[in-house]
Amino acid sequence: MLLINCPYCEDDRPELEFANAGEAHIHRPKDMADMSDEAFEAMFFIRDNPKGVILERWRHAHGCGRFFNAVRHTVSDKFLKTYMAGEPRPSDDEITELMK
Amino acid sequence: MRNFNALNLAREALRGHKGWGQQWRNPEPKKQYDIIIVGAGGHGLGTAYYLAKEHGLKNIAVLEKGWLGGGNTGRNTTIIRSNYLYDESAGLYDHAVKLWEGLTHELNYNVMFSQRGVMMLAHSVSDVQLAQRHIHANRLNGVDNEWLTPQQAKDFCPPINISKDSRYPVLGAALQRRGGVARHDAVAWGYARQASAMGVDIIQNCEVTGINRAPSGEVTGVETTKGTIGAKQVGVVAAGHTSVLMEMAGIQMPLESFPLQALVSEPVKPVFPCVVMSNAVHAYISQSDKGELVIGGGTDSYVSYSQTGSMHMLQETLDSIIELYPMFNRMKMLRTWGGVVDVTPDRSPIIGMTPVKGLYVNCGWGTGGFKATPGSANVFAHTIAKDEPHKINAGFTLDRFRNGRLIDEAAAAAVAH
Numbered sequence: 001m002l003l004i005n006c007p008y009c010e011d012d013r014p015e016l017e018f019a020n021a022g023e024a025h026i027h028r029p030k031d032m033a034d035m036s037d038e039a040f041e042a043m044f045f046i047r048d049n050p051k052g053v054i055l056e057r058w059r060h061a062h063g064c065g066r067f068f069n070a071v072r073h074t075v076s077d078k079f080l081k082t083y084m085a086g087e088p089r090p091s092d093d094e095i096t097e098l099m100k
Numbered sequence: 101m102r103n104f105n106a107l108n109l110a111r112e113a114l115r116g117h118k119g120w121g122q123q124w125r126n127p128e129p130k131k132q133y134d135i136i137i138v139g140a141g142g143h144g145l146g147t148a149y150y151l152a153k154e155h156g157l158k159n160i161a162v163l164e165k166g167w168l169g170g171g172n173t174g175r176n177t178t179i180i181r182s183n184y185l186y187d188e189s190a191g192l193y194d195h196a197v198k199l200w201e202g203l204t205h206e207l208n209y210n211v212m213f214s215q216r217g218v219m220m221l222a223h224s225v226s227d228v229q230l231a232q233r234h235i236h237a238n239r240l241n242g243v244d245n246e247w248l249t250p251q252q253a254k255d256f257c258p259p260i261n262i263s264k265d266s267r268y269p270v271l272g273a274a275l276q277r278r279g280g281v282a283r284h285d286a287v288a289w290g291y292a293r294q295a296s297a298m299g300v301d302i303i304q305n306c307e308v309t310g311i312n313r314a315p316s317g318e319v320t321g322v323e324t325t326k327g328t329i330g331a332k333q334v335g336v337v338a339a340g341h342t343s344v345l346m347e348m349a350g351i352q353m354p355l356e357s358f359p360l361q362a363l364v365s366e367p368v369k370p371v372f373p374c375v376v377m378s379n380a381v382h383a384y385i386s387q388s389d390k391g392e393l394v395i396g397g398g399t400d401s402y403v404s405y406s407q408t409g410s411m412h413m414l415q416e417t418l419d420s421i422i423e424l425y426p427m428f429n430r431m432k433m434l435r436t437w438g439g440v441v442d443v444t445p446d447r448s449p450i451i452g453m454t455p456v457k458g459l460y461v462n463c464g465w466g467t468g469g470f471k472a473t474p475g476s477a478n479v480f481a482h483t484i485a486k487d488e489p490h491k492i493n494a495g496f497t498l499d500r501f502r503n504g505r506l507i508d509e510a511a512a513a514a515v516a517h
């Protein structure tokens with residue numbers, strides 16, 4: 001069982017309270033009908049699947065109910081950082097720093 | 101390689117089984133091969149076997165970062181069935197079941213394929229409708245699948261609790277009698293032994309770390325922990341690690357890798373005659389020939405290469421198991437383990453060509469590819485040998501996520517195995 005820090009509740013809570021919601025920072029265009037097949041595939045089907053650091057969404061489903069983002073390592077499953085939805089994607093330098 | 105037969109067995113019995121020799125060679129890699137297969141799971145080893153056997157190609161290496169059969173092939177719960185909804189899937193999985201039926205003889209290796217029947221329980225009205233739809237679709241495709249009433253299901257598998265007031269009432273079941281289980285290790289070992297005997301080099305402890313390409317784009321070989329190895333064609337068959345490998349050739353895959361766990365109980369006398377799956381409550385069970393109950397459930401919900409998985413997933417699975425089979429509620433569990441499964445958006449595999457010339461991929465088997473091992477290997481070998489898909493895997497392309505021709509078993513079954 002993972003312990004996950006909800007940035008809204010500011011507390012480490014057990015994984016059971018959360019639902020993973022897939023890759024973070026995917027932008028859905030307002031008018032999907034205008035997208036090329038390539039762009040639609042990339043947005044809808046292609047996923048980051050790194051053996052390393054992943055940026056992903058979680059929802060504190062059985063808590064405050066809100067979505068937030070996390071930086072996690074997919075081999076150790078260690079959470080390096082969680083941050084609120086809408087905050088910018090951490091820079092590569094920041095991620096390197098977090099991994100130290 | 102010495103054949104297993106009555107005469108050799110008798111001879112070896114008289115001399116303490118000292119004459120069998122190694123089952124496969126353990127060579128150092130050559131500088132150059134015609135074909136390199138990345139990943140010595142059942143699908144990769146089988147691909148090499150069929151390339152040599154059916155297409156007469158011999159200058160082949162299978163590269164494996166760990167030991168052969170140590171990936172999902174050696175970690176799965178060995179459920180084999182072919183009653184999938186769509187025509188493409190029925191064609192592919194039933195091709196596999198037909199090959200399973202002759203595999204022990206073909207490989208001269210006992211893969212212990214046991215067609216004891218796979219039963220899928222229906223617990224709700226929508227489960228019943230889904231099962232009936234599958235049964236009709238399967239029959240149109242010539243795949244056996246039949247409907248059982250709750251009492252017939254209990255007669256077929258006595259440990260099931262079919263009482264009306266149980267937490268997961270059994271409203272009926274779909275039974276595929278040709279389904280069953282096989283010995284997973286034997287599949288990897290049997291293919292490895294025959295492939296090696298035909299000249300295929302199986303190189304273990306050799307991790308592929310890069311895919312080399314010519315300036316014009318086509319594949320020229322791979323970088324490995326044992327040095328650079330050249331090849332005209334490279335087939336990636338790396339299950340949960342496919343995204344990592346394809347990234348080396350600049351291809352982003354429509355895959356996510358999740359932990360999937362299984363567990364076995366202490367061994368007991370034969371009590372469980374078939375395989376029973378219950379998709380709605382994420383629990384399935386069979387009994388191995390050693391007597392252990394073999395139990396599995398669903399994947400964790402997040403991407404991970406940890407090859408472990410969460411404790412609560414096992415608890416949820418066991419909660420369901422003891423509701424459905426109350427007689428097991430005092431059984432001790434002996435071992436648990438995990439694998440990394442690669443899941444596509446439509447829960448169907450990808451077997452075919454890639455945008456890079458000379459590079460082929462066989463992946464996306466997710467939680468249910470063991471059953472397909474011989475069929476997948478067979479059509480993937482054809483795809484590499486002919487540089488075009490076999491008609492059985494023609495629909496399982498990588499570009500179906502661009503052109504929209506999904507094979508949406510995800511929507512059809514919610515869960516797969």
Ligand SMILES: Cc1cc2nc3c(=O)[nH]c(=O)nc-3n(C[C@H](O)[C@H](O)[C@H](O)COP(=O)(O)OP(=O)(O)OC[C@H]3O[C@@H](n4cnc5c(N)ncnc54)[C@H](O)[C@@H]3O)c2cc1C
Nearest residue numbers: 139141142143165171172173176177179308439469470471
């Ligand atoms: C717990 C569990 C239960 C399952 N239950 C069932 C079931 O009941 N029925 C069913 O049909 N399926 C089941 N499956 C799924 C099934 O196990 C897989 O779909 C199938 O075994 C995949 O076979 P494979 O040969 O493609 O992969 P694997 O056997 O995983 O082989 C891939 C190989 O590639 C190697 N590799 C990876 N990266 C590299 C690299 N860079 N260089 C060299 N080698 C590399 C790996 O070490 C591995 O040995 C289950 C899976 C799990 C984990």
Ligand SMILES: [Zn+2]
Nearest residue numbers: 006009060064
């Ligand atoms: Zn919260």
